Amino acid sequence: MAATITAPAYRIIPIIPALKPGAMENVRSFVANDKIQEAIGFPGKLVDDWHDRAIARMGELLSKYRSLKVYMDACVHCGACSDKCHYFIGTQDPKNMPVARQDLMRSVYRRYFTLPGKLFPKLVGARDLTREVLDEWYTYFYQCSECRRCSVFCPYGIDTAEVTMAAREILDSVGYGQKYSNEIIGKVHKIGNNLGLPGPALLDTLQGLEEDVKEATGVDVRFPVDVKGAEVLLITPSADFFAEPHIDSLIGYAKVFHATGTSWTLSSMASEAGNFGMFIGNYEQMRKIAMRIRAAALELGVKRIVIGECGHAWRVAYSFLNTLTGAGDGADANDRFAMLLQKQLDQRYKQPMHICEFTWDMIEQGALSFDKAANDKHIITFHDSCNVARGSRMGDFAGGQFEIPRNIIKAVANNFVEMAPNTTREQTFCCGGGGGLLTDDLLELRVKGALPRMEVLQRVVDEHKVNFMATICAICKAQFTKIMPIYGFDRRMIGGVHQLVSNAIILGDKQ
Amino acid sequence: MSTLFALLFYLAFALFALGFGYRIYVYARTPAPLKIPTTPAPISTGGVVLRMAREVVFFESLFKANLWTWGLGWLFHASLILVLLRHLRYFIEPVWGWVAFVQPFGMYAGITMLLGLAGLWARRLFVERIRYISTPSDHLMLVLLMAIAVSGLSMKFVAHTDVVAVKSFFLGLMHFDWQPLPAHFGLYLHLLLVAVLLLIFPVSKLLHAPGVFFSPSRNQADNPREKRHLAAWAAKLENEA
Numbered sequence: 001m002a003a004t005i006t007a008p009a010y011r012i013i014p015i016i017p018a019l020k021p022g023a024m025e026n027v028r029s030f031v032a033n034d035k036i037q038e039a040i041g042f043p044g045k046l047v048d049d050w051h052d053r054a055i056a057r058m059g060e061l062l063s064k065y066r067s068l069k070v071y072m073d074a075c076v077h078c079g080a081c082s083d084k085c086h087y088f089i090g091t092q093d094p095k096n097m098p099v100a101r102q103d104l105m106r107s108v109y110r111r112y113f114t115l116p117g118k119l120f121p122k123l124v125g126a127r128d129l130t131r132e133v134l135d136e137w138y139t140y141f142y143q144c145s146e147c148r149r150c151s152v153f154c155p156y157g158i159d160t161a162e163v164t165m166a167a168r169e170i171l172d173s174v175g176y177g178q179k180y181s182n183e184i185i186g187k188v189h190k191i192g193n194n195l196g197l198p199g200p201a202l203l204d205t206l207q208g209l210e211e212d213v214k215e216a217t218g219v220d221v222r223f224p225v226d227v228k229g230a231e232v233l234l235i236t237p238s239a240d241f242f243a244e245p246h247i248d249s250l251i252g253y254a255k256v257f258h259a260t261g262t263s264w265t266l267s268s269m270a271s272e273a274g275n276f277g278m279f280i281g282n283y284e285q286m287r288k289i290a291m292r293i294r295a296a297a298l299e300l301g302v303k304r305i306v307i308g309e310c311g312h313a314w315r316v317a318y319s320f321l322n323t324l325t326g327a328g329d330g331a332d333a334n335d336r337f338a339m340l341l342q343k344q345l346d347q348r349y350k351q352p353m354h355i356c357e358f359t360w361d362m363i364e365q366g367a368l369s370f371d372k373a374a375n376d377k378h379i380i381t382f383h384d385s386c387n388v389a390r391g392s393r394m395g396d397f398a399g400g401q402f403e404i405p406r407n408i409i410k411a412v413a414n415n416f417v418e419m420a421p422n423t424t425r426e427q428t429f430c431c432g433g434g435g436g437l438l439t440d441d442l443l444e445l446r447v448k449g450a451l452p453r454m455e456v457l458q459r460v461v462d463e464h465k466v467n468f469m470a471t472i473c474a475i476c477k478a479q480f481t482k483i484m485p486i487y488g489f490d491r492r493m494i495g496g497v498h499q500l501v502s503n504a505i506i507l508g509d510k511q
Numbered sequence: 512m513s514t515l516f517a518l519l520f521y522l523a524f525a526l527f528a529l530g531f532g533y534r535i536y537v538y539a540r541t542p543a544p545l546k547i548p549t550t551p552a553p554i555s556t557g558g559v560v561l562r563m564a565r566e567v568v569f570f571e572s573l574f575k576a577n578l579w580t581w582g583l584g585w586l587f588h589a590s591l592i593l594v595l596l597r598h599l600r601y602f603i604e605p606v607w608g609w610v611a612f613v614q615p616f617g618m619y620a621g622i623t624m625l626l627g628l629a630g631l632w633a634r635r636l637f638v639e640r641i642r643y644i645s646t647p648s649d650h651l652m653l654v655l656l657m658a659i660a661v662s663g664l665s666m667k668f669v670a671h672t673d674v675v676a677v678k679s680f681f682l683g684l685m686h687f688d689w690q691p692l693p694a695h696f697g698l699y700l701h702l703l704l705v706a707v708l709l710l711i712f713p714v715s716k717l718l719h720a721p722g723v724f725f726s727p728s729r730n731q732a733d734n735p736r737e738k739r740h741l742a743a744w745a746a747k748l749e750n751e752a
Contacts, residue, residue, distance in 0.1 A: 019639055064744055066541040067727045073534075074722030077649050078584065079634070079641040080576035094643050103644065115714045116648070124715075125646030148728075151549045153576035155566065155584075156719055157728035159547065283544065287748060319546045319735045323745070330738035337749050338739060350736050390550055393733055398551035398558075426551060427575075 005444050007487045008090060010455050016083040023093040029142045029441045032177035039186040040285065043175030050174040051129055055112050057173045058105075058166070062113065067162040072109045074156045075099060081150035081160070086429045087143055090448030095140050098150035098160040104137055105167055134176065141167040142178055143445055145435035146279065146312075147386035152426055164435070165281025172280055180439035185276050188289055193238035193272035202271055205241050213251055219507040221251075221258045227265035229301050232257065234266055234355070235273045235293055235317070236308025237474035245495040246477050249309050252498025255505045256359050260367045264306075267296035273313035274474070278320075279436035287324045290316065293352075294325040294341055303345060305352035309496050311385035311434065311473030317352045318392040327351050356472060357394050359501060360404045363411050370504040375413035378468040380500065381460050382406055382416070383453065383480075384428035385473035399425070405472055405497050412504040417464045419456045429453045431471075433479030447483050454487045461489075470497050513692040516702055517684055523706040530713025531721065538725040544742035552733035559732050566729055579634065587627030593620035594663075601678045602685065618667060625660040628653055652715070655704060662701035672698045 011017070034044030047053060062069045081098040083089070088096040095101060103125065110117030110126035117126030127133060146161035171177065187196040197205075206223035213221045224230065234257075240250040257264045270292040277286030297305055305327060307317045322328030326338020328351050333339070345351050362368050382405060394400040402425045409416055423429055432449030460466040471477060471494065480494040553559045565571040570588075573581045597617025600606045632653045635645050666672050672695040683690035692698070711717070724730060 016640070019643060063541060064544065064742075066538060066543040066725060067547060069541050070538055070722045070725045070727075073718040074716070074726065076716045076719050077641075077644050077646070078573070078580055079638070079644060080573050080580055082640045082644065084576070094640070097640060097644065099644050116711075122647065123651075124648045148549060151728050153572055155570050155573040155576075156723045157549055157566075157572065157726040159549065159728045162547065283745065284748070287745075322735050322739050323545060323741055326739060328736040328739060332739075335739075335749075352736075391547070393550055393552075393554075396554075398554055398733060401550065426549075 005447050005486065007454070007483075008448055008451050010451075010458060014452075014455065017089060017092045019094045020092040021094055024087075024091045024096060024143060024445065025093070025136075025139060027143070027442065027445050028139050029437070029439055030179040031138070032179040032182045036179060036183045036186055037172075037175060037177050040182060040189070042172045042177055042182070046175045050134070050176070054129060054134070054170050054174050055108075057170045058109070059113070061166050061169065062109075065162065065166065067159065068166050070156075071102070071158045071162060072106055072113075075102060075106065075158055078155065080153045080155060081158075084150050084153050085144075085160075086147075086149070086432060086452050087145070087445065087449045090432070090451035091143075091445070095136075096143055101140055101144055102158065102160055102163045104133070104140055105163055108133065134171070134174075137167050138171055138176055138178075141171070142437065142442070145386070145430045145433070145437055145449070147430035147434055148390040149386065149427070149430065152390065161435070165278070167281075168279070168436075169281035172282065178280070178436060180441070181276050181279050181436040184274075185280070185285055185289070188272055188274075188276070188292075192269055192292075194274050194276065195238040195241075195272075197238055197241060197271065199268040199271075202241060202266075202268055206266070209247070209251065209254075213254070217507055219258070221254050221507070223250075223254055224265045226268050226300065227263070228299075230263045230265035231302065232262055232264035232304045232306050232358075233293075233297050233300055233302040234264055234306050234308060235270055235296075235313075235352075236266070236355075237274050237310040237313060238272045239474040239478060240308055241271070243474075243478060245481065245492070245499060246309075246474055248499035248502055249496030250498075252496065252500075252502035252505070253308060253355055255502055255507060256355075256362065256368065256498070259505055259507055260362050265300060265302070267300060269299070270296035273307055273310045273317070275313060275316040276436060278312060278316050286316065286320065290321055290324040293317075293321070294327060297327070298341060298344065301344065304349050305345070306355055306358050307352050308355050309472040309474065309498060311387035311475060312391075313474075314354055314472075315387040315391035318354070321352055354394050354404075356404050356408055356497060359498070360395075360408055363408065369506045370412045370501075371506055372412060372414050372504055374504040375500055376415070378413060378500070379415040379417060379464060379466045380409055380413055380468045380470055381419050381457070381466045382409060382424070382497075383419075383431070383469050383471040383476060384424050385471055385476050386428060386430040386434060388472060389426055389428045402426075405470075408497055409470055409500060412500050417460050417466055419460050423452065423456045431473070431476040431479040432483065434473075434475050438475050438479055443482075446479060447486055450479070450483050450487070454484075454489075457489070458487075467493060468500075469494050470500060471495075472497050512694065512699070513680065513689065516680075516692050516699075517689055519706050520684060520702070523709040527709040527712055534713055534718060535721050538721065542742035542744065543727040543731070544745045546731055546733070546735040546740050547727050548731040548733050549728040550733055552731065554733050556732055559730060563724065563730060567723060580631075583627050583630035583634065585627075587624055587631065590620040590624035590627060593617045594624055601674075601681050604678075604682060621660055621664050621667070625657060625664070628657045628660065632657070648715070652717075655708060659701060659704045659708065662697050662704065665697045666695075666701065670695070670697055
């Protein structure tokens, strides 16, 4: 199947595409089997009374999430978002317009929870929750990468990601889950990371890395695991341990820690930064996965938590970790739960901290030196990852998540070029594989969803000979490595910011 | 007829006030368990107030999204405000100075409001994507607002009504001292449609007006690391662990 998927043609002028109704109605990711479902506490298969349970769950979510409640009511169908989704641009399926995707749920909301929808369903576009509607939910709510681009443009800030998460949560609660996401959540609990890499294999891999780096640089850069009393606990996406090009960024982190004399450790228990609990909109799962980080931090007695290059992991860590585990500051003094962790962590630093914040801080302090010429073979552009751009921050000012990675690139390399401004920073396009869609059964969607990013990349390649697109997300890296060859690019064009750091960093004693 | 309209307006206003109040109560009561501002977001409360002000006054996000929709939408809303302020004179005696000042602008705003609405409707009818997402109620809402504008303007430019009597009718409603309403087709139509608008407000997409203030992606400060944000139902999970 993969061989038959070709890249859609670039638009000559990036006009808004005409609608092709039903274009993606048959592209569905695999449904989770009973084993996968039950392992994380969901019904094994679609329950008999799914209709009533789905409506009940929806009512519950409406009372627990102000976002969902307000977003269901406030939309005026103005169409501001209608041409903003990369999946709509790439597929032309009208149900991939953010407003239409939301309306898949809003129509049901109106039917069961509003007076006009109960009295005059046709008039207000309300519909019964039938089996067809439920299937449609599954299809199209697993064609959203929860990237929040639509929410930037909505006059009420309606965030389709919130609606998608609610829909997936409802589907899971009636036994209609997605194989890819739910299987991964099972692995995190059972083995410790999304890729199912067991502890001994991890140790082996890291030992091999130490040897590789020694061979390449002649320096003993260490990759410690489960070291009690280390200063920094690094939580990074498990793809960093062996996937290309992710691993080159892991080497970059290790070199930064080495060069600054920072004692650090990985955790075999929490060997995963990713948190797929967010993708499926399940608070309990998200909290449970986040709690591993808290447990690892307490067990290892570290002073700081640093997160590696991963988009949604950084959103969860930055925006939610304090809420979920009390890792940051400002908890109630009676909250014993949070106090324990807060007493141990060094509150002179932001908790948790992004690896880019750490590295930039060290660069500003003059603790690192670079041979920028080592990156001269690269003409670099930067792809803002959606969850970092629109769901988090770095540094002390709004927009630090854009400046800090760019500052690092400019500090370690000489050639940096920006892509078109309406496709970067807060307006960045998702890579096409985020939000639980990075699975081969959705390859067609992933290829088409990458279209808007590939178009603007092509432009800087043509105009400035760009040959390296840096990013700070494991999913972006994996997605681009897979789909860029389909668009005719070299897969090695994609890499991490710390891969560039790794190329240029000068190890050994600083004079 | 006067009695009928008096009762209609009492009912419409009561349901509007109750429905609107109830919605705000529900929005305020529903917790927002996670920090989800669309970033980059202000890091202080003061910044959030500014962001919200830009959103509500200038439609900042819509401006970024689509200039046509922004222009037409802003024209309509700004005109509507002027028109509403102009109508204040029917409910206060003596008329405040600034309301008198707004009066001439309010007249022209009636026309620009109609233009804005017509433009928005044209967009809904002729742009394929917008037509696709429109429900019958979306069209009817625009028709309703345009009919209100046309019937109102007709009393200015086509067939005048006795505005002094209209004012005493509404002052009478407010003081429970009922006065007759002039028998005038345009006026009847105008008032009837306004009552309909009041009635459907709390159960329709017009809830975007209060909704925007409660939207977590716009009204939250970006300070999750500085301050722990915990909903009551989420805090309960901690006791179970």
